[in-house]
Amino acid sequence: MPPADNARFLVEASKARSRQARERAEEAIKTAAVRNDRPTVVGIANAAGVSRSWLYTQTDLITAINQLQQRAPALHRSPRHVASDASLQRRLETALERNRQLRDQIADLTRKLETAHGEIRRLRTLAQPPTPNVLGPC
Numbered sequence: 001m002p003p004a005d006n007a008r009f010l011v012e013a014s015k016a017r018s019r020q021a022r023e024r025a026e027e028a029i030k031t032a033a034v035r036n037d038r039p040t041v042v043g044i045a046n047a048a049g050v051s052r053s054w055l056y057t058q059t060d061l062i063t064a065i066n067q068l069q070q071r072a073p074a075l076h077r078s079p080r081h082v083a084s085d086a087s088l089q090r091r092l093e094t095a096l097e098r099n100r101q102l103r104d105q106i107a108d109l110t111r112k113l114e115t116a117h118g119e120i121r122r123l124r125t126l127a128q129p130p131t132p133n134v135l136g137p138c
Helices: 007-034 040-049 052-058 059-071 085-127
Strands: none
Touching: 007 040, 007 059, 040 052, 040 059, 052 059
16 A cells, blocks of 8 residues: 555645744734834734744835834824923933032132142242342442
């Protein structure tokens, strides 16, 4: 008795797996489009449960991903990550106050340095012996 020829069943199962993978990838792309995400091949492959190498062989799916990438902004921030105007104003005020403090500190240190330098000059002058008067008293 010859062995049973199950090749037909294997081919059908392979086609079904490929069709299901494609459907999952298409669904992942549609979901990314609805959410206005900027999809990546890795993200779509992970969401669809397929390999990146398989996804790259599906040129129409790669084209769809590329089109979504061009449409969606590069940096997608949700509203909770965007600073409010009040927050930005407070940060600006804090930075300006810190700048004022640093300017005051620089001015104070500059005055102290000038005072110290003047004191050094005065001490050097006192430490030098008087220069003899070569001409004598006039």
